[in-house]
Amino acid sequence: MSTPFTADAVEAIKRHMNDDHADDSLLIVRALGGRPEAASAVTSDVDAEAIEFTVDGGERVRVPWGETLTERAQVRKAVVRLYQDACAKLGLPARGEH
Template identity: 75%
Template sequence: MSTPFSADAVDAIKRHMNDDHADDSLIIVRGMGGRPEATQAVTSDVTAEAIVFTIDGGEEISVPWGETLTERPQVRKAVVTLYRQSCDKLGIAWREEH
């Protein structure tokens, strides 16, 4: 996987996801990651093609964005899209503040 993002940008995105959106990450893993049984998800990488999570026992799950990202501001929109798609797939309501 390729990345247009600097190492510092990837670290900042991972830190933000893990500190502020751990529950959302788990929803993405359960819905769009195809792991409905997952109990924990930690954002471990961000590339142009996907967001990568480490779940439960250390397995890595790559969830494609649906498009190739070229700029850091696109990540937020792509995460919100994955979150909402996951909520819809799982039959749960998504929060409006996304």
């Protein structure tokens, strides 16, 4: 698991996801992380290959970006794409870009 992101950047991304997009994280885990019955998902790590969630307080689930990220600016678009893919898979309407 390599990362082009500094530790501070990873912490900022995790904080933003957990503070502002907790529901989106849960949708991603349910649809793309293979945990359709998950009750909670907390963003626990981010690297070049995937975003990682702690599911239901214990299990760690990695959801690949689908491409290798090389800079922090790519994370937002990658998360939006995962969210939109999750909504499509679950048959839910996606909000506009966050």
